[in-house]
Amino acid sequence: MSVSLEQGIPFRPSGPFGRIAWHWRHDRKAELWMSWYAMVFFYNLFGVVFVGLTHVMPPPQPYWDDAEVAQWFRHYHSGLLVGFGIIFLISGLVAACNALIAYSMRRMSVSRAFAYSYIAIYSLSATPGMLLTAIVLSVGAMRPERDPRLIHWLYDMAFMCFVGTMGVFLIGTLVWLIAILIDRNKVFPKWFGYLNICNMITEFVVAPAWIFKAGVFSWNGTIAFWIDTAVFVVYTIAFIVLLRKMIEREDFGDGPLPGNGASLFLAPGLQEGSDQ
């Protein structure tokens, strides 16, 4: 980083703690990097919890009877409760992911409405798509002695919330997709716009999971789960890498920051109007 050659800023030390302290103190992009690392941390932990601890991904069978479902809850009792405790603890980090993606839209040649609608849509997305699943499965796991019919009802509710929450991700992706395709500032390559279309299509493809209890379209089927998840993983890795490149390209210059009460942001093109 050439920043350290500038006047008044000390060289970056080599130890890990010294480096973090240097970035906190002197890196002009600290706000952006914190959001990016929060995003990476969140998606990694999400993978560990949903795949490794709670065994919600890949999902168990939708056609099991009451006894088999109750057995599944007993088998993963501790994993479910510890895993979802972690999710409850860190769930607010999704706001950092959404903020960074919304910020990418503020760098594009599109109306501010895109960034704001993305924040609005995605700030509700975690509740039905992830937290309700986690709450309901925690309640299912906490009392193994509960009537198996009720445990089965909780199981259906949890997996349908998890797999079958479609609209928020559909419209949210659509907003980002339109912004990328009409953007003239080249914040993202156009192929990523088309990858957004693929992610959007998965939300249509998953709909039959509300109808079928077995086969490729059921909630753990080849199409509704495996192909859709594969697209989502590729898509997530792509945007994490592309957002990193976007932050690396940012150039904030050396100007003084606005004082208390001023309504200007220094990121070029981001000057706020009087409605700030």
Place this chain on the structure above:
Amino acid sequence: MENAKTMRRGDGELLLFWMVPVLGITWLVAFFVFPGFVQPMSPTLSAGQVAAFYRDPANLPRIRYSMIVFNWFGIGMIPFLTLVVGQIGRMAHRTPILKYCYLGCLTGGPTLFFIADLFWLLAAFRPDRPPELTQMFNDLAWITFIGQVGFLIAQCVFLALAIYLDRQPRPVFRIWVAHFNLLIAAALAPASFVALAMTGPIAWDGLLSFWTRNAAIALWIVVMTIVMGGNIYSQRRHEGIGP
């Protein structure tokens, strides 16, 4: 701005601000009216005991009335939290990203509290249902209410980071406000693991999950109301808008 004389950016802020003490009173009253809070219900109660709690003619109206009041006013903190977003917007940051982070969090906490409220009201709607069903709605309500601290924690952490990064001669908040928010975040954290224990400090009636968590939220509201009041009034004086 041509219309600066007729419309100013601070207009109405004080009304939103003074909603908070009124809300605080409704929350406090509803908290004490709900019979399951003053002596928090134990998760070890059997399905029959939970059903008896809802069927008790001394409890049922208090459950319904307190949860209706929470249903009205539980969402009411959002305008105040939006004023906090406005304060983050005044900070010396290079991007609006921490403002967006806070904005993305602030509906989460109230919405999840609202869902818990719906489960309590559903349990109380037909208390003569089979006891196992009442117990399940009661479990859903308590786990949602106590365990859903993620957005509140993140909100405190984002505000603290925003304050630490507000490096200017006259920062928007004093630095202790950031330390205070981190402390509240730490006090809320253990409640995330509420479903793990039926007894002890993590259980939903326990020292950490119930008393520390709820006291931390109450303390946050009181302290931040005072801090925000100081900020809003001094900004208005400084910018020549009213008192």
